[in-house]
Structure formats: C-alpha cells, structure tokens
Amino acid sequence: xxxxxxxxxxxxxxxxxxxxxLGLAFLLVPLIGLLAKAPWSTLPSRLFSAEVWTALRLSxxxxxxxxxxxxxxxxxxxxxLARGNLPGRGLLRALVTVPLVLPPVVGGVALLLVLxxxxxxxxxxxxxxxxxxxxxxxxxxxxxAFVAMPFLVISVEGALRAADPRFEEAAATLGASRWLTFRxxxxxxxxxxxxxxxxxxxxxxxxxxxxxxxxxxxxxxRTTTMPLAVxxxxxxxxxxxxxxxxxxxxxxxVVLASLRERWLSGLR
Amino acid sequence: xFRRTALATLAAVATLTLVSCGNDQPAASNNPSTPTLSGTxxxxxxxxxxxxxxxxxxxxxxxxxxxxxxxxxxxxxALAQQINQGAPADVFASAAPKNMDQVTDKGxxxxxxxxxxxxxxxxxxxxxxxxxxxxxxxxxxxALCAAQVPCGAAAxxxxxxxxLTPQPDSLEQDVKAALTKVSLGExxxxxxxxxxxxxxxxxxxxxxxxxxxxAINEYPIATLTxxxxxxxxxxxxxxxxxxxxxxVLTAAGFAAP
Numbered sequence: 001x002x003x004x005x006x007x008x009x010x011x012x013x014x015x016x017x018x019x020x021x022l023g024l025a026f027l028l029v030p031l032i033g034l035l036a037k038a039p040w041s042t043l044p045s046r047l048f049s050a051e052v053w054t055a056l057r058l059s060x061x062x063x064x065x066x067x068x069x070x071x072x073x074x075x076x077x078x079x080x081l082a083r084g085n086l087p088g089r090g091l092l093r094a095l096v097t098v099p100l101v102l103p104p105v106v107g108g109v110a111l112l113l114v115l116x117x118x119x120x121x122x123x124x125x126x127x128x129x130x131x132x133x134x135x136x137x138x139x140x141x142x143x144x145a146f147v148a149m150p151f152l153v154i155s156v157e158g159a160l161r162a163a164d165p166r167f168e169e170a171a172a173t174l175g176a177s178r179w180l181t182f183r184x185x186x187x188x189x190x191x192x193x194x195x196x197x198x199x200x201x202x203x204x205x206x207x208x209x210x211x212x213x214x215x216x217x218x219x220x221x222r223t224t225t226m227p228l229a230v231x232x233x234x235x236x237x238x239x240x241x242x243x244x245x246x247x248x249x250x251x252x253x254v255v256l257a258s259l260r261e262r263w264l265s266g267l268r
Numbered sequence: 269x270f271r272r273t274a275l276a277t278l279a280a281v282a283t284l285t286l287v288s289c290g291n292d293q294p295a296a297s298n299n300p301s302t303p304t305l306s307g308t309x310x311x312x313x314x315x316x317x318x319x320x321x322x323x324x325x326x327x328x329x330x331x332x333x334x335x336x337x338x339x340x341x342x343x344x345x346a347l348a349q350q351i352n353q354g355a356p357a358d359v360f361a362s363a364a365p366k367n368m369d370q371v372t373d374k375g376x377x378x379x380x381x382x383x384x385x386x387x388x389x390x391x392x393x394x395x396x397x398x399x400x401x402x403x404x405x406x407x408x409x410x411a412l413c414a415a416q417v418p419c420g421a422a423a424x425x426x427x428x429x430x431x432l433t434p435q436p437d438s439l440e441q442d443v444k445a446a447l448t449k450v451s452l453g454e455x456x457x458x459x460x461x462x463x464x465x466x467x468x469x470x471x472x473x474x475x476x477x478x479x480x481x482x483a484i485n486e487y488p489i490a491t492l493t494x495x496x497x498x499x500x501x502x503x504x505x506x507x508x509x510x511x512x513x514x515x516v517l518t519a520a521g522f523a524a525p
Contacts, residue, residue, distance in 0.1 A: 217438025235416035
C-alpha cells in the first residue's frame with residue numbers, strides 16, 4: 001500500500017496537496033500538544049498503577065465486545081438498508097444515524113429511559129429476570145454499542161451499494177439460496193467495508209464517554225473505562241489525565257494500524 | 269475529555285464574541301467614574317449556581333440598564349483551568365475554595381454562600397431510605413459524587429466523621445449527574461447539595477441528616493484582574509454580596525456565610 005501511494009505523490013496537484021497537509025496538521029497538532037505537555041519524568045511511575053491497567057483492560061474488553069455486537073446486528077441491518085425493498089428506506093437510513101447526531105449524554109439518558117430500572121423495557125427486565133443494566137459492565141457495552149453501531153452500518157451499507165449485484169444474481173441463477181449467496185458471495189466482496197466499519201466502530205467505542213457515564217455510571221473495575229478515568233483525573237491532576245490520554249491513544253493507534261495493515265492489505 | 273474540550277472551545281468562542289460586542293460600546297472599564305455601568309460582564313460560575321446566578325444576572329441588568337451579564341456555568345475545576353488558560357472572564361464564583369486558589373490573577377476572594385449535603389431520594393422514597401446508614405447497604409442502589417469533585421470530597425468527609433463505609437454503585441462526575449440518577453429512579457439514594465434537592469423538588473425528596481454540618485461547602489467569589497470590565501466586575505460582585513443578592517441565594521437553598 002505504501003509503495004503505491006509513494007508512486008502517486010509526484011503527480012498530486014498542489015491544489016490538493018496543500019489542503020491535505022493543512023488537514024493533517026489540524027488533526028495532529030492537538031496530539032503534539034498533548035505529548036508536549038506530558039510529564040515525562042514521572043510518567044513511568046504513573047503508568048504502572050493498578051487503576052490505569054484496570055481501566056485500560058475494561059476499555060479494551062468493552063470496546064471489543066461492543067464491536068462484536070455491532071457486527072452481529074449491524075451487518076444484517078446494513079444489508080436490509082441496502083438491499084431490502086422497504087417503504088420509507090430513506091427515513092430509516094436517516095434514523096439509523098441518530099446516535100451519531102445525538103449528544104452522547106442525551107443518548108445515555110435515552111438508554112436509561114428505556115433500559116433503566118424504571119425504563120420502558122428495563123422495568124420488566126428487572127421484575128422478570130432480575131436484570132439491571134445500569135452500573136454494570138454490560139451497561140458499558142450497551143452504551144458503547146449504541147453510540148458506535150452507526151459507524152459500522154454506514155460503512156457496510158456503502159460497501160453493499162458499491163458491490164456489483166451481478167455476482168449475487170449469478171449465484172442465484174446457479175441455485176444458491178439467499179443465505180448461501182450472502183455468506184459466500186456478498187460478505188467476501190464487502191469485507192474491506194466491514195473491516196473499515198468495524199475499525200471505526202471499535203475506535204468510537206473505545207473513546208466513548210458521555211453515554212457510558214450517564215447510562216452505566218462510574219465505578220472502578222466495573223464501569224470506569226479510560227475516558228471516564230481521564231475525565232475524573234482532569235478534576236484534580238491534569239498531568240495524570242494527560243498520561244492516561246496518551247496511553248489510550250497509543251494503544252488505539254497500535255491496534256488500529258496493525259489491524260488495518262493486516263486485514264486491508266491481505267484483502268487487496 | 270472530548271466534552272470538556274468542546275465546552276472550553278464553546279465558552280471561548282461565546283465570550284470572545286460577547287467581549288467584542290461589548291467593545292463597540294464605550295467600555296466602563298476605561299472610565300471608572302461613570303455613574304452608570306455599561307458593557308458586558310462575563311461571569312464564570314460553578315454549575316450549582318446556575319439557577320440563582322441566572323436570576324441575579326437578570327436583577328443586576330434591571331438595576332443597571334447599560335450593563336449585560338454573560339455566564340459560563342461549568343464545574344469549578346474546569347472553570348479554573350479555562351481562566352488560567354486565558355479565557356476572558358471578569359468574575360469567578362467557585363463552588364470550592366480549592367478551585368479559587370488555582371486561579372492566579374484575581375482580587376481578594378470573598379465567601380458569599382454556603383451549601384450543605386442532603387440525601388436525595390426519588391419521589392416517594394421507594395428504597396425506604398432513612399439515613400446515612402442505608403448508604404452501607406449492598407442491596408440498595410447508591411450514587412455518590414466521585415472523590416475528585418467537591419460534592420464527593422464532602423461526602424467522603426461526612427462518612428469518615430460517622431465511621432461508615434458507603435457501598436456506592438456509581439461515583440458520578442458531578443452533583444447534577446448524581447441527581448439525574450435519583451430523579452430517574454435509577455438509584456435509591458444519593459448525597460447531593462441541599463440546593464440541588466430544592467431545584468429538583470418535583471422529582472426528588474430530600475432527607476436532612478445532622479452530620480451534614482461536618483462538611484459545609486463554602487463558595488468564594490472574586491474579580492479577575494485580567495478581565496476587560498473591571499468596574500462591571502466589581503459592581504456584580506458587590507451585587508451578589510448585597511442584601512438583594514443574599515435573598516436570591518437563600519431562596520435557592522444556600523446558607524449565608
């Protein structure tokens with residue numbers, strides 16, 4: 001991939017290159033600010049505290065499980081939006097993106113109103129099964145999945161719409177059922193879109209703050225993910241907040257970069 | 269983090285816009301002898317002051333027709349950081365002396381109000397909460413403020429004083445978040461400020477407890493020396509400290525210092 005981009009740089013027109021570099025700087029300069037402000041001398045001692053690792057582990061587990069849930073529900077939803085002949089599909093597509101537009105804290109309140117102890121569905125979950133999602137790790141996963149799923153759905157739907165339907169038609173004429181066609185023809189052809197969507201989804205879930213703290217609350221080891229720890233550290237010791245942010249950034253960049261390289265280059 | 273940054277940006281943009289509007293008029297700061305105040309007074313105030321200070325701002329504008337008061341309400345520590353990073357503010361009203369101390373360029377702070385903790389329960393008290401000892405019950409859903417924020421520090425102090433170990437289900441990021449959990453019925457009880465219970469009296473009931481006196485929260489106010497409207501800042505602080513100001517604060521549940 002890197003070889004290909006290098007060979008095309010020479011032909012890149014200046015009118016594109018300048019804003020591209022400006023855009024890159026815009027995204028990276030705040031990161032440099034964070035690195036410049038980091039208390040490097042005390043960084044190791046701050047890193048190896050139990051709270052940091054507990055929060056980091058919880059963040060990684062929750063974001064990963066939330067992404068898996070999004071894949072399970074999001075790919076079929078994207079398929080429905082792209083291929084299903086539903087009335088009012090445009091409206092449905094717009095509604096799917098609601099969690100993107102909604103301020104995450106409002107999303108968290110909405111989840112409480114539905115899945116909370118007194119919520120529309122939550123009150124029955126509590127009465128019948130004794131399940132109460134708020135203040136649990138499962139609650140964190142629900143909040144993250146709610147906020148992150150649109151990224152996956154939009155990405156997969158775009159891939160589905162760009163995929164050539166003639167392969168599916170050919171499979172159908174050869175006698176394959178729709179489920180077989182989906183598994184063996186459609187899914188492989190949209191794999192890059194699915195991976196890109198999953199990566200976005202995971203990254204969004206990892207950084208989730210507003211819906212998580214509103215719906216799942218904040219308790220160390222149970223619902224305190226890294227972004228929550230960063231927010232609370234900022235109240236008393238901004239240096240610790242900077243360290244935590246750098247850890248979160250580092251982990252996410254390493255995971256995303258390695259995943260993208262492996263998956264996307266393998267697929268091309 | 270994200271929200272904090274967005275908030276700070278918003279606040280900065282808002283205050284910048286307003287300050288530049290204020291500069292179109294003859295600024296009072298350049299001419300302290302002018303009897304009538306003019307221009308914009310930018311006040312950074314703790315989130316728990318939202319209701320009472322909005323009211324005070326309206327009263328102040330009515331008493332000084334040339335003046336306009338603009339507020340930025342947020343957590344005291346966030347506000348202190350914004351001020352130290354150069355956010356244009358004339359007055360800072362903090363929910364804790366600690367956050368006032370963090371601000372460097374300011375006049376002498378004056379304590380203008382006190383706030384005490386109270387137990388907040390959902391309307392009708394479904395969890396049958398009677399006092400602080402219920403906070404140690406594993407079977408009850410309990411929310412406290414995180415120890416990093418003033419209401420959490422105060423709660424910690426109270427529980428230490430009565431030698432109880434609370435069993436919270438959540439440590440909320442600010443007092444309003446703890447209150448939201450109560451008003452939605454997600455928790456059986458939370459420790460919040462008396463003023464918060466009063467402001468949400470349609471949705472929550474308050475239970476007073478004697479040990480609250482052990483953690484009284486003091487609210488200091490000060491003018492900021494880097495502000496653009498020194499005369500306006502002083503006038504606003506004086507108004508908060510006046511009898512009229514005290515009346516508004518008392519009505520909201522604050523105690524006089």
